[in-house]
Amino acid sequence: MRILLWHVHGSWTHSFVQGGHDYLIPGPPHGTGLAGRPWEATEVDPSEVDADVAVVQRLDELSRVPAGIPQVYLEHNTPSAPAQEHPLAGWDGTIVHVTHFNDLMWDCGTTRTVVIEHGVVDPGPLYTGELPRAAAVINEPVRRGRIVGTDLLPRFDPIDVFGMGTEQIGGMGDHGLDALHRELARRRVYVHTPRWTSLGLSLLEAMHIGMPVVALASTEAIRAVTAEVGAISTNVGELVSATRDLVADPDLAREKGRRAREFALAHYGLDAFLRNWDVTLKEVIG
Known part of the structure; x- marks a missing residue:
């Protein structure tokens, strides 16, 4: 898959780009690009990109994805209160929450939600506790x-x-x-x-x-x-x-x-x- 995504949360993205797909990350002035990370990804101009899907993490990115590219919205954050309605409540797309707690607390209305829990690139058993x-x-x-x-x-x-x-x-x-x-x-x-x-x-x-x-x-x-x-x-x-x-x-x-x-x-x-x-x-x- 050719996946368009902005570099928002470095640690999360570090895990996500390990999946063996083609990762297209908007570079300046449209985004931060790789920001020095040695990821196997390509910096692109989002207005000119051809992708199979876009992983959107901020509301303003929704309008920056070229027409015709399916989108999924990745929600990293907890709501400020359990009754808070998500900005995309009633959307016809999919919201992915990173925790079950977030899925429980956000009021997403009729929008389809999925929970994909974090995965971590294993740094190895480094502990010494000295x-x-x-x-x-x-x-x-x-x-x-x-x-x-x-x-x-x-x-x-x-x-x-x-x-x-x-x-x-x-x-x-x-x-x-x-x-x-x-x-x-x-x-x-x-x-x-x-x-x-x-x-x-x-x-x-x-x-x-x-x-x-x-x-x-x-x-x-x-x-x-x-x-x-x-x-x-x-x-x-x-x-x-x-x-x-x-x-x-x-x-x-x-x-x-x-x-x-x-x-x-x-x-x-x-x-x-x-x-x-x-x-x-x-x-x-x-």
Whole structure:
């Protein structure tokens, strides 16, 4: 298939373009293009492209897809409230949600919806846990504040926070992503503090690395994290206590990290992700 898509979420796109199709990504001034990523994809002018299907991720992209190309809308985000109507409610196309929680909470009306859960390019079992500290990955923690649980981070000190808008590695580009994974792997435990966001790929990547994880039991995290791989609760005190126990016990952290990797490979592996996308896109093309 020849698939037109804009580069919006780098980590998600990194997984999506592993499927062996022809990926057509609008370059400047129509989009960011590959932005230095070594993907097997082609930068194009969307007004001149001939594609079998378009994966649209922002509303303004709907009008930028040439006439006659079938479209599917990929919704990454949670609604602001469970009663919020999706902008494409009543649309005659297909909305793909990245989590079951998002599908549950968005009011999409009569629009067909499909859930295709995340799949992650396996970074490998990198975990060493040599540093008795916690780690978190949050992009723009100051701007996003309580939504991503920035206010909770001091309670988990010592903790190193990575991501765009921090002083640590931001994970931009594949080289940066590799470096980020290596640095995460040196920390004893991964902490996931978002109150109200879609399921973060960084959490799933940490599990693939072999890190034990501690997470707020909110949104889709309850499907991704179990007590066997770390701890999950809405009681922040319980999570702080669990983090300290894991930091203090390297053997316990290593065992839970091993289980986390097994769970992530089984539930958020790349093969199922790509297979489910192939099925959905073929249905949309007809």
